[in-house]
Amino acid sequence: MSLSPITTGHYLALSAALLLLGALGLLLRRNVIVMLMSVELILNAVNLNLIAFSQHWRHTTGQIFAIFVICVAVAEAAIALGILIALFRNRGTLLSDEIDLLKW
Protein backbone atom coordinates (compact mmCIF):
# COMPACT_ATOMS: atom_id res chain seq x y z
CA MET A 1 0.00 0.00 0.00
CA SER A 2 1.33 3.43 -0.84
CA LEU A 3 0.00 6.63 0.66
CA SER A 4 -0.63 9.63 -1.57
CA PRO A 5 2.11 12.27 -1.35
CA ILE A 6 1.80 15.13 1.12
CA THR A 7 0.72 18.22 -0.79
CA THR A 8 0.51 21.90 0.11
CA GLY A 9 -3.20 21.31 0.72
CA HIS A 10 -2.42 18.98 3.62
CA TYR A 11 -0.26 21.61 5.27
CA LEU A 12 -3.02 24.17 4.79
CA ALA A 13 -5.55 21.91 6.46
CA LEU A 14 -3.24 21.31 9.43
CA SER A 15 -2.52 25.01 9.80
CA ALA A 16 -6.22 25.90 9.62
CA ALA A 17 -6.84 23.35 12.38
CA LEU A 18 -4.05 24.90 14.50
CA LEU A 19 -5.52 28.37 13.95
CA LEU A 20 -8.92 27.16 15.09
CA LEU A 21 -7.40 25.41 18.11
CA GLY A 22 -5.52 28.56 19.10
CA ALA A 23 -8.61 30.74 18.75
CA LEU A 24 -10.67 28.28 20.82
CA GLY A 25 -8.00 28.12 23.51
CA LEU A 26 -7.90 31.89 23.74
CA LEU A 27 -11.66 32.13 24.05
CA LEU A 28 -12.30 29.20 26.38
CA ARG A 29 -9.37 28.99 28.81
CA ARG A 30 -9.17 31.27 31.82
CA ASN A 31 -5.51 30.92 32.75
CA VAL A 32 -3.58 33.75 31.14
CA ILE A 33 -0.48 31.59 30.53
CA VAL A 34 -2.57 29.09 28.56
CA MET A 35 -4.11 31.99 26.63
CA LEU A 36 -0.58 33.09 25.69
CA MET A 37 0.22 29.54 24.59
CA SER A 38 -2.87 29.66 22.36
CA VAL A 39 -1.56 32.82 20.71
CA GLU A 40 1.74 31.05 20.05
CA LEU A 41 -0.23 28.22 18.45
CA ILE A 42 -1.81 30.70 16.03
CA LEU A 43 1.59 32.14 15.12
CA ASN A 44 2.89 28.62 14.51
CA ALA A 45 -0.07 27.92 12.24
CA VAL A 46 1.12 30.94 10.25
CA ASN A 47 4.70 29.62 10.19
CA LEU A 48 3.53 26.26 8.90
CA ASN A 49 1.64 28.02 6.10
CA LEU A 50 4.63 30.16 5.21
CA ILE A 51 7.03 27.25 5.03
CA ALA A 52 4.61 25.09 3.06
CA PHE A 53 4.15 27.88 0.52
CA SER A 54 7.90 28.45 0.42
CA GLN A 55 8.25 24.80 -0.58
CA HIS A 56 5.37 25.15 -3.05
CA TRP A 57 6.90 28.15 -4.86
CA ARG A 58 10.46 26.81 -4.60
CA HIS A 59 11.95 29.96 -3.16
CA THR A 60 13.01 31.12 0.30
CA THR A 61 10.85 34.19 0.90
CA GLY A 62 8.40 32.25 3.02
CA GLN A 63 11.16 30.79 5.19
CA ILE A 64 12.61 34.25 5.75
CA PHE A 65 9.15 35.49 6.69
CA ALA A 66 8.81 32.57 9.14
CA ILE A 67 12.10 33.47 10.83
CA PHE A 68 10.85 37.03 11.28
CA VAL A 69 7.60 35.72 12.73
CA ILE A 70 9.51 33.53 15.20
CA CYS A 71 11.68 36.48 16.34
CA VAL A 72 8.69 38.74 16.79
CA ALA A 73 6.77 36.03 18.63
CA VAL A 74 9.67 35.76 21.09
CA ALA A 75 9.71 39.53 21.66
CA GLU A 76 5.97 39.57 22.12
CA ALA A 77 6.07 36.69 24.58
CA ALA A 78 8.80 38.48 26.57
CA ILE A 79 6.68 41.63 26.80
CA ALA A 80 3.56 39.66 27.66
CA LEU A 81 5.35 37.74 30.44
CA GLY A 82 6.80 41.01 31.77
CA ILE A 83 3.32 42.49 31.95
CA LEU A 84 2.09 39.27 33.59
CA ILE A 85 4.72 39.58 36.31
CA ALA A 86 3.73 43.21 36.94
CA LEU A 87 0.09 42.18 37.10
CA PHE A 88 0.78 39.24 39.40
CA ARG A 89 2.65 41.54 41.78
CA ASN A 90 -0.29 43.94 41.82
CA ARG A 91 -3.14 41.46 41.92
CA GLY A 92 -1.81 38.04 42.95
CA THR A 93 -3.80 36.14 40.32
CA LEU A 94 -3.43 34.91 36.76
CA LEU A 95 -7.03 33.84 36.14
CA SER A 96 -8.72 35.99 33.53
CA ASP A 97 -12.08 36.11 35.32
CA GLU A 98 -10.46 37.46 38.48
CA ILE A 99 -8.70 40.21 36.52
CA ASP A 100 -11.76 42.38 36.57
CA LEU A 101 -10.90 45.91 37.68
CA LEU A 102 -11.82 47.11 34.23
CA LYS A 103 -15.03 45.85 32.72
CA TRP A 104 -14.17 43.49 29.85
Place this chain on the structure above:
Amino acid sequence: MPALAPNDLFTILPALLLSLFGCALLVLRFDSPSFPVLLLTAAEALAAAALWRQSGFLGLTGFSGAILIDSFGLLLNTVCLAAALLVAWGAYAHLARLGEDHPEFYSLLLLAQAGMFLMIAGTELITVFIGLELSGICLYTLTGFHRDNPRSSEAALKYVLLGAFSSGLLLYGFSLLYGLSGSTHYPVIARALASHSPSEPIILLAVVPLVLGLLFKVAAAPLHLWAPDAYDGAPTPATAFLATAGKAASFGLLLRLLVGPLHDLRPAWDGLILFAALASLTLGNLSALTQSSAKRLLAWSSIGHSGYLLLGLVAANRSGIEAILLYLLVYTLMTAGAFLLLAGLDREGITDFRGLLWRHPGVSLLLVILLVSLAGLPPTAGFIAKYTIFLSLLQAQKFALAVVAALYVAVSLYFYFRLLREIITPSGPTPPTLTLSTGWRAAVGLAALLSLTLGLYPEPILAWARSTLP
Protein backbone atom coordinates in the same frame (compact mmCIF):
# COMPACT_ATOMS: atom_id res chain seq x y z
CA MET B 1 20.92 40.59 -4.98
CA PRO B 2 21.46 44.32 -5.53
CA ALA B 3 23.70 46.18 -3.13
CA LEU B 4 22.22 48.62 -0.65
CA ALA B 5 21.73 51.94 -2.42
CA PRO B 6 21.70 55.36 -0.73
CA ASN B 7 18.13 55.68 -2.03
CA ASP B 8 17.10 52.78 0.18
CA LEU B 9 18.31 54.48 3.32
CA PHE B 10 16.75 57.78 2.26
CA THR B 11 13.31 56.14 2.01
CA ILE B 12 13.43 55.03 5.65
CA LEU B 13 15.34 58.05 6.94
CA PRO B 14 12.56 59.22 9.33
CA ALA B 15 12.34 55.75 10.89
CA LEU B 16 16.15 55.58 11.19
CA LEU B 17 16.29 58.92 12.98
CA LEU B 18 13.42 58.03 15.28
CA SER B 19 14.91 54.69 16.28
CA LEU B 20 18.37 56.22 16.75
CA PHE B 21 17.04 58.83 19.16
CA GLY B 22 14.80 56.20 20.76
CA CYS B 23 17.84 54.05 21.53
CA ALA B 24 19.80 57.09 22.73
CA LEU B 25 17.03 57.86 25.21
CA LEU B 26 17.26 54.30 26.56
CA VAL B 27 21.02 54.40 27.04
CA LEU B 28 21.88 57.96 28.09
CA ARG B 29 21.29 59.19 31.62
CA PHE B 30 20.10 62.70 32.42
CA ASP B 31 20.11 64.97 35.40
CA SER B 32 17.57 67.38 34.04
CA PRO B 33 14.01 66.01 33.96
CA SER B 34 13.12 68.03 30.87
CA PHE B 35 16.05 66.68 28.83
CA PRO B 36 14.18 63.62 27.42
CA VAL B 37 11.40 65.88 26.16
CA LEU B 38 13.95 68.16 24.50
CA LEU B 39 15.70 65.20 22.90
CA LEU B 40 12.36 63.88 21.63
CA THR B 41 11.53 67.30 20.22
CA ALA B 42 14.89 67.33 18.43
CA ALA B 43 14.23 63.85 17.04
CA GLU B 44 10.78 64.90 15.80
CA ALA B 45 12.21 68.05 14.24
CA LEU B 46 14.78 65.98 12.32
CA ALA B 47 12.13 63.44 11.34
CA ALA B 48 9.88 66.25 10.14
CA ALA B 49 12.75 67.65 8.07
CA ALA B 50 13.34 64.18 6.59
CA LEU B 51 9.63 63.82 5.75
CA TRP B 52 9.67 67.27 4.15
CA ARG B 53 12.74 66.32 2.11
CA GLN B 54 11.00 63.10 1.06
CA SER B 55 8.00 65.08 -0.20
CA GLY B 56 10.22 66.18 -3.10
CA PHE B 57 10.73 62.56 -4.18
CA LEU B 58 7.19 61.23 -4.45
CA GLY B 59 7.01 57.80 -6.06
CA LEU B 60 10.51 56.79 -4.93
CA THR B 61 10.73 53.20 -3.72
CA GLY B 62 13.37 51.61 -1.54
CA PHE B 63 14.54 48.08 -0.71
CA SER B 64 13.29 46.58 -4.00
CA GLY B 65 9.84 48.07 -3.57
CA ALA B 66 9.37 47.35 0.15
CA ILE B 67 9.00 51.07 1.01
CA LEU B 68 7.08 53.60 -1.06
CA ILE B 69 7.23 57.35 -0.61
CA ASP B 70 3.92 58.95 -1.55
CA SER B 71 1.85 61.82 -0.23
CA PHE B 72 -0.66 59.39 1.33
CA GLY B 73 2.09 58.02 3.56
CA LEU B 74 3.61 61.42 4.22
CA LEU B 75 0.28 62.80 5.46
CA LEU B 76 -0.29 59.89 7.84
CA ASN B 77 3.30 60.02 9.06
CA THR B 78 2.88 63.71 9.78
CA VAL B 79 -0.22 62.84 11.79
CA CYS B 80 1.76 60.31 13.87
CA LEU B 81 4.57 62.81 14.32
CA ALA B 82 2.17 65.48 15.55
CA ALA B 83 0.58 63.00 17.95
CA ALA B 84 3.94 61.97 19.44
CA LEU B 85 5.03 65.59 19.85
CA LEU B 86 1.79 66.71 21.50
CA VAL B 87 1.76 63.69 23.82
CA ALA B 88 5.40 64.17 24.89
CA TRP B 89 4.86 67.85 25.69
CA GLY B 90 1.63 67.18 27.53
CA ALA B 91 2.87 64.09 29.38
CA TYR B 92 5.83 64.96 31.55
CA ALA B 93 4.05 66.81 34.35
CA HIS B 94 1.39 64.10 34.57
CA LEU B 95 4.02 61.33 34.61
CA ALA B 96 5.94 63.14 37.33
CA ARG B 97 2.79 63.23 39.45
CA LEU B 98 2.38 59.46 38.92
CA GLY B 99 6.04 58.96 39.89
CA GLU B 100 6.75 57.40 36.49
CA ASP B 101 8.69 60.17 34.72
CA HIS B 102 11.24 57.83 33.16
CA PRO B 103 13.02 58.64 29.89
CA GLU B 104 11.81 55.24 28.62
CA PHE B 105 8.37 56.75 28.05
CA TYR B 106 9.76 59.05 25.35
CA SER B 107 11.95 56.29 23.97
CA LEU B 108 8.89 54.06 23.55
CA LEU B 109 7.02 56.89 21.84
CA LEU B 110 9.85 57.27 19.30
CA LEU B 111 10.26 53.53 18.67
CA ALA B 112 6.50 53.08 18.30
CA GLN B 113 6.49 55.91 15.81
CA ALA B 114 9.34 54.29 13.85
CA GLY B 115 7.21 51.14 13.62
CA MET B 116 4.26 53.22 12.48
CA PHE B 117 6.41 54.72 9.73
CA LEU B 118 7.03 51.22 8.37
CA MET B 119 3.33 50.31 8.67
CA ILE B 120 2.33 53.40 6.71
CA ALA B 121 5.10 53.52 4.11
CA GLY B 122 5.56 49.76 3.71
CA THR B 123 4.30 48.04 0.57
CA GLU B 124 5.61 44.60 1.37
CA LEU B 125 4.15 42.10 3.83
CA ILE B 126 7.28 41.40 5.94
CA THR B 127 8.05 45.12 6.27
CA VAL B 128 4.58 46.09 7.42
CA PHE B 129 4.49 43.12 9.78
CA ILE B 130 7.74 44.23 11.44
CA GLY B 131 6.42 47.79 11.66
CA LEU B 132 3.13 46.62 13.14
CA GLU B 133 4.85 44.55 15.81
CA LEU B 134 7.45 47.20 16.63
CA SER B 135 4.71 49.74 17.25
CA GLY B 136 2.52 47.14 18.96
CA ILE B 137 5.17 46.05 21.46
CA CYS B 138 5.93 49.68 22.35
CA LEU B 139 2.23 50.44 22.76
CA TYR B 140 1.69 47.44 25.06
CA THR B 141 4.52 48.67 27.25
CA LEU B 142 3.21 52.24 27.27
CA THR B 143 -0.19 50.93 28.36
CA GLY B 144 1.37 49.18 31.34
CA PHE B 145 3.72 52.09 32.06
CA HIS B 146 2.19 52.86 35.47
CA ARG B 147 3.73 49.75 36.98
CA ASP B 148 2.33 49.97 40.50
CA ASN B 149 -1.21 50.52 39.32
CA PRO B 150 -3.20 47.27 38.92
CA ARG B 151 -5.51 48.95 36.42
CA SER B 152 -2.59 49.84 34.18
CA SER B 153 -1.16 46.30 34.28
CA GLU B 154 -4.57 44.83 33.65
CA ALA B 155 -5.14 47.09 30.66
CA ALA B 156 -1.72 46.14 29.28
CA LEU B 157 -2.44 42.43 29.70
CA LYS B 158 -5.76 42.64 27.87
CA TYR B 159 -4.16 44.72 25.15
CA VAL B 160 -1.18 42.39 24.67
CA LEU B 161 -3.34 39.23 24.57
CA LEU B 162 -5.89 40.58 22.13
CA GLY B 163 -3.25 42.50 20.19
CA ALA B 164 -1.16 39.38 19.71
CA PHE B 165 -4.27 37.42 18.74
CA SER B 166 -5.24 40.00 16.14
CA SER B 167 -1.67 40.06 14.80
CA GLY B 168 -1.94 36.30 14.45
CA LEU B 169 -5.16 36.58 12.44
CA LEU B 170 -3.69 39.30 10.25
CA LEU B 171 -0.56 37.25 9.73
CA TYR B 172 -2.61 34.20 8.77
CA GLY B 173 -4.17 36.31 6.03
CA PHE B 174 -0.69 37.51 5.02
CA SER B 175 0.58 33.92 4.76
CA LEU B 176 -2.26 33.00 2.40
CA LEU B 177 -1.73 36.12 0.30
CA TYR B 178 1.89 35.07 -0.04
CA GLY B 179 0.80 31.54 -0.87
CA LEU B 180 -1.62 32.71 -3.57
CA SER B 181 0.88 35.01 -5.25
CA GLY B 182 4.32 33.64 -4.39
CA SER B 183 5.47 37.12 -3.40
CA THR B 184 5.23 39.48 -0.47
CA HIS B 185 5.21 42.65 -2.60
CA TYR B 186 1.86 44.42 -2.94
CA PRO B 187 2.00 45.01 -6.74
CA VAL B 188 2.82 41.34 -7.43
CA ILE B 189 0.07 40.21 -5.04
CA ALA B 190 -2.38 42.53 -6.81
CA ARG B 191 -1.50 41.00 -10.20
CA ALA B 192 -1.78 37.45 -8.87
CA LEU B 193 -5.12 38.07 -7.17
CA ALA B 194 -6.59 39.60 -10.33
CA SER B 195 -7.18 36.11 -11.73
CA HIS B 196 -9.16 34.99 -8.67
CA SER B 197 -12.85 35.45 -8.03
CA PRO B 198 -13.87 37.01 -4.70
CA SER B 199 -16.10 34.06 -3.83
CA GLU B 200 -13.41 31.35 -3.97
CA PRO B 201 -13.02 29.63 -0.56
CA ILE B 202 -9.24 30.18 -0.47
CA ILE B 203 -9.74 33.91 -1.10
CA LEU B 204 -12.29 34.10 1.71
CA LEU B 205 -9.95 32.15 4.00
CA ALA B 206 -7.26 34.77 3.30
CA VAL B 207 -9.36 37.93 3.28
CA VAL B 208 -11.65 37.33 6.24
CA PRO B 209 -8.93 36.80 8.94
CA LEU B 210 -6.91 39.61 7.39
CA VAL B 211 -9.77 42.10 7.56
CA LEU B 212 -10.76 40.94 11.05
CA GLY B 213 -7.17 41.49 12.23
CA LEU B 214 -7.15 44.97 10.73
CA LEU B 215 -10.51 45.84 12.30
CA PHE B 216 -9.07 44.77 15.66
CA LYS B 217 -6.15 47.13 15.18
CA VAL B 218 -8.35 50.14 14.34
CA ALA B 219 -10.60 49.35 17.34
CA ALA B 220 -13.75 48.87 15.29
CA ALA B 221 -16.74 47.00 16.73
CA PRO B 222 -17.40 44.09 17.13
CA LEU B 223 -13.64 43.62 17.67
CA HIS B 224 -13.26 46.66 19.91
CA LEU B 225 -13.43 44.93 23.30
CA TRP B 226 -9.79 45.65 24.15
CA ALA B 227 -10.05 49.35 23.41
CA PRO B 228 -12.17 50.80 26.24
CA ASP B 229 -10.16 48.82 28.82
CA ALA B 230 -6.75 49.60 27.34
CA TYR B 231 -7.63 53.29 26.92
CA ASP B 232 -9.11 53.49 30.41
CA GLY B 233 -6.37 51.68 32.30
CA ALA B 234 -3.36 53.15 30.50
CA PRO B 235 -1.72 56.32 31.87
CA THR B 236 -3.72 59.12 30.18
CA PRO B 237 -0.85 60.45 28.00
CA ALA B 238 -0.24 56.90 26.73
CA THR B 239 -3.97 56.69 25.94
CA ALA B 240 -3.68 59.90 23.96
CA PHE B 241 -0.95 58.34 21.83
CA LEU B 242 -2.62 54.94 21.52
CA ALA B 243 -5.95 56.38 20.42
CA THR B 244 -4.48 58.75 17.83
CA ALA B 245 -1.19 57.62 16.29
CA GLY B 246 -2.07 53.95 16.83
CA LYS B 247 -5.33 54.39 14.98
CA ALA B 248 -3.83 56.52 12.19
CA ALA B 249 -1.07 53.97 11.48
CA SER B 250 -3.54 51.07 11.55
CA PHE B 251 -5.78 52.91 9.09
CA GLY B 252 -2.72 53.52 6.90
CA LEU B 253 -2.06 49.77 6.81
CA LEU B 254 -5.75 48.98 6.25
CA LEU B 255 -6.14 51.43 3.38
CA ARG B 256 -2.90 50.40 1.67
CA LEU B 257 -4.02 46.76 1.68
CA LEU B 258 -7.72 47.12 0.94
CA VAL B 259 -7.41 49.87 -1.67
CA GLY B 260 -4.21 48.28 -3.04
CA PRO B 261 -3.82 44.54 -3.65
CA LEU B 262 -7.24 43.59 -2.31
CA HIS B 263 -9.14 46.25 -4.23
CA ASP B 264 -10.42 43.89 -6.91
CA LEU B 265 -11.69 41.48 -4.26
CA ARG B 266 -13.97 44.15 -2.85
CA PRO B 267 -17.07 41.87 -2.71
CA ALA B 268 -15.13 39.62 -0.31
CA TRP B 269 -14.59 42.36 2.27
CA ASP B 270 -16.99 45.26 1.82
CA GLY B 271 -19.78 43.52 3.74
CA LEU B 272 -17.45 43.10 6.73
CA ILE B 273 -16.38 46.74 6.58
CA LEU B 274 -19.97 47.98 6.31
CA PHE B 275 -21.01 45.82 9.26
CA ALA B 276 -18.04 47.01 11.34
CA ALA B 277 -18.76 50.65 10.50
CA LEU B 278 -22.41 50.41 11.58
CA ALA B 279 -21.57 48.33 14.67
CA SER B 280 -18.86 50.81 15.73
CA LEU B 281 -21.20 53.77 15.30
CA THR B 282 -23.91 52.04 17.30
CA LEU B 283 -21.85 50.50 20.11
CA GLY B 284 -19.40 53.39 20.39
CA ASN B 285 -22.02 56.10 20.64
CA LEU B 286 -24.59 54.21 22.71
CA SER B 287 -22.06 52.88 25.24
CA ALA B 288 -20.59 56.36 25.68
CA LEU B 289 -24.03 57.52 26.85
CA THR B 290 -23.90 55.58 30.10
CA GLN B 291 -20.28 56.16 31.18
CA SER B 292 -19.50 57.90 34.44
CA SER B 293 -15.81 58.35 33.65
CA ALA B 294 -14.82 61.00 31.13
CA LYS B 295 -11.79 58.96 30.09
CA ARG B 296 -13.93 55.92 29.34
CA LEU B 297 -16.47 58.15 27.60
CA LEU B 298 -13.75 59.40 25.25
CA ALA B 299 -12.55 55.80 24.76
CA TRP B 300 -16.01 54.70 23.63
CA SER B 301 -16.43 57.77 21.49
CA SER B 302 -13.16 56.92 19.75
CA ILE B 303 -14.77 53.61 18.73
CA GLY B 304 -17.63 55.65 17.29
CA HIS B 305 -15.07 57.71 15.36
CA SER B 306 -13.68 54.46 13.90
CA GLY B 307 -17.19 53.91 12.54
CA TYR B 308 -17.19 57.28 10.75
CA LEU B 309 -13.71 56.58 9.40
CA LEU B 310 -14.79 53.20 8.01
CA LEU B 311 -17.79 54.84 6.32
CA GLY B 312 -15.28 56.65 4.11
CA LEU B 313 -14.13 53.24 2.91
CA VAL B 314 -17.72 52.06 2.46
CA ALA B 315 -18.34 55.01 0.16
CA ALA B 316 -15.85 53.34 -2.19
CA ASN B 317 -14.87 56.47 -4.03
CA ARG B 318 -11.91 58.79 -4.20
CA SER B 319 -13.43 61.41 -1.96
CA GLY B 320 -14.09 58.74 0.67
CA ILE B 321 -10.37 57.98 1.01
CA GLU B 322 -9.54 61.69 1.09
CA ALA B 323 -12.18 62.15 3.78
CA ILE B 324 -10.61 59.37 5.88
CA LEU B 325 -7.20 61.06 5.74
CA LEU B 326 -8.67 64.44 6.63
CA TYR B 327 -10.69 62.86 9.44
CA LEU B 328 -7.59 61.13 10.87
CA LEU B 329 -5.70 64.42 10.89
CA VAL B 330 -8.48 66.29 12.68
CA TYR B 331 -9.33 63.35 14.95
CA THR B 332 -5.71 63.15 16.12
CA LEU B 333 -5.66 66.83 17.10
CA MET B 334 -8.92 66.81 19.01
CA THR B 335 -8.57 63.39 20.65
CA ALA B 336 -4.97 63.92 21.72
CA GLY B 337 -5.98 67.36 23.04
CA ALA B 338 -8.94 65.97 24.97
CA PHE B 339 -7.04 63.08 26.58
CA LEU B 340 -4.11 65.35 27.46
CA LEU B 341 -6.55 67.78 29.01
CA LEU B 342 -7.81 65.02 31.30
CA ALA B 343 -4.17 64.16 32.11
CA GLY B 344 -3.32 67.75 32.97
CA LEU B 345 -6.33 68.18 35.23
CA ASP B 346 -5.83 64.73 36.84
CA ARG B 347 -9.56 64.12 36.68
CA GLU B 348 -11.40 61.18 35.20
CA GLY B 349 -14.96 61.15 36.52
CA ILE B 350 -17.51 63.32 34.72
CA THR B 351 -18.71 64.90 37.96
CA ASP B 352 -15.12 65.90 38.80
CA PHE B 353 -15.49 68.56 36.14
CA ARG B 354 -18.37 70.31 37.91
CA GLY B 355 -17.85 74.04 38.14
CA LEU B 356 -14.62 74.00 36.14
CA LEU B 357 -15.69 77.03 34.12
CA TRP B 358 -15.94 79.25 37.19
CA ARG B 359 -12.51 78.32 38.53
CA HIS B 360 -10.45 77.80 35.39
CA PRO B 361 -12.12 79.64 32.51
CA GLY B 362 -9.09 79.30 30.20
CA VAL B 363 -8.81 75.53 30.52
CA SER B 364 -12.59 75.22 30.23
CA LEU B 365 -12.55 77.15 26.98
CA LEU B 366 -10.01 74.70 25.53
CA LEU B 367 -12.13 71.76 26.67
CA VAL B 368 -15.26 73.30 25.14
CA ILE B 369 -13.52 73.77 21.78
CA LEU B 370 -12.22 70.18 21.80
CA LEU B 371 -15.59 68.70 22.79
CA VAL B 372 -17.50 70.73 20.19
CA SER B 373 -14.98 69.56 17.60
CA LEU B 374 -15.33 65.93 18.73
CA ALA B 375 -19.10 66.27 18.48
CA GLY B 376 -18.66 67.55 14.92
CA LEU B 377 -20.37 70.92 15.17
CA PRO B 378 -19.38 74.00 13.17
CA PRO B 379 -17.24 76.10 13.28
CA THR B 380 -14.68 73.47 14.31
CA ALA B 381 -12.48 71.10 12.32
CA GLY B 382 -14.52 68.14 13.57
CA PHE B 383 -17.43 69.46 11.53
CA ILE B 384 -15.32 69.67 8.36
CA ALA B 385 -14.12 66.08 8.91
CA LYS B 386 -17.63 64.66 9.36
CA TYR B 387 -18.94 66.80 6.50
CA THR B 388 -16.39 65.36 4.04
CA ILE B 389 -17.31 61.82 5.11
CA PHE B 390 -21.02 62.54 4.58
CA LEU B 391 -20.27 64.20 1.25
CA SER B 392 -18.43 61.10 0.02
CA LEU B 393 -21.40 58.94 1.06
CA LEU B 394 -23.79 61.23 -0.82
CA GLN B 395 -21.56 61.15 -3.89
CA ALA B 396 -21.69 57.36 -3.74
CA GLN B 397 -25.50 57.61 -3.57
CA LYS B 398 -25.55 55.90 -0.15
CA PHE B 399 -28.25 58.16 1.29
CA ALA B 400 -29.54 55.75 3.94
CA LEU B 401 -26.04 55.40 5.42
CA ALA B 402 -25.56 59.16 5.47
CA VAL B 403 -28.82 59.57 7.37
CA VAL B 404 -27.87 56.89 9.92
CA ALA B 405 -24.45 58.47 10.45
CA ALA B 406 -26.04 61.89 10.93
CA LEU B 407 -28.42 60.44 13.53
CA TYR B 408 -25.45 59.14 15.50
CA VAL B 409 -23.97 62.64 15.49
CA ALA B 410 -27.13 63.66 17.34
CA VAL B 411 -26.62 60.85 19.86
CA SER B 412 -23.01 61.86 20.41
CA LEU B 413 -24.11 65.45 21.08
CA TYR B 414 -25.89 64.17 24.16
CA PHE B 415 -22.85 62.68 25.91
CA TYR B 416 -20.42 65.42 24.92
CA PHE B 417 -22.87 67.98 26.21
CA ARG B 418 -23.34 66.04 29.43
CA LEU B 419 -19.70 66.83 30.13
CA LEU B 420 -20.19 70.45 29.06
CA ARG B 421 -23.18 70.80 31.39
CA GLU B 422 -21.05 69.67 34.33
CA ILE B 423 -18.47 72.30 33.47
CA ILE B 424 -20.93 75.17 33.57
CA THR B 425 -22.85 73.93 36.62
CA PRO B 426 -21.72 76.11 39.53
CA SER B 427 -20.86 74.60 42.95
CA GLY B 428 -19.24 71.24 43.55
CA PRO B 429 -16.31 70.07 45.62
CA THR B 430 -13.35 72.40 45.93
CA PRO B 431 -10.76 71.13 43.47
CA PRO B 432 -7.06 71.02 44.18
CA THR B 433 -5.16 73.95 42.77
CA LEU B 434 -3.99 73.44 39.22
CA THR B 435 -0.34 73.38 38.35
CA LEU B 436 -0.07 73.25 34.60
CA SER B 437 3.27 72.76 32.90
CA THR B 438 4.40 74.92 30.00
CA GLY B 439 4.60 71.90 27.71
CA TRP B 440 1.05 70.92 28.57
CA ARG B 441 -0.21 74.44 27.87
CA ALA B 442 1.56 74.40 24.51
CA ALA B 443 0.26 70.94 23.55
CA VAL B 444 -3.39 71.35 24.55
CA GLY B 445 -3.48 74.98 23.43
CA LEU B 446 -2.12 74.04 20.01
CA ALA B 447 -4.55 71.13 19.64
CA ALA B 448 -7.54 73.30 20.53
CA LEU B 449 -6.35 76.24 18.45
CA LEU B 450 -5.84 74.05 15.37
CA SER B 451 -9.22 72.34 15.93
CA LEU B 452 -10.81 75.77 15.76
CA THR B 453 -8.78 77.47 13.03
CA LEU B 454 -8.85 74.47 10.70
CA GLY B 455 -12.63 74.56 11.07
CA LEU B 456 -12.80 78.24 10.17
CA TYR B 457 -10.24 77.99 7.40
CA PRO B 458 -10.14 74.37 6.16
CA GLU B 459 -8.75 75.01 2.65
CA PRO B 460 -5.14 73.97 3.42
CA ILE B 461 -6.05 70.57 4.88
CA LEU B 462 -8.71 69.96 2.24
CA ALA B 463 -6.14 70.67 -0.48
CA TRP B 464 -3.59 68.48 1.29
CA ALA B 465 -6.00 65.54 1.56
CA ARG B 466 -7.01 66.03 -2.10
CA SER B 467 -3.38 65.91 -3.24
CA THR B 468 -2.75 62.52 -1.63
CA LEU B 469 -4.31 60.41 -4.37
CA PRO B 470 -2.84 60.43 -7.87
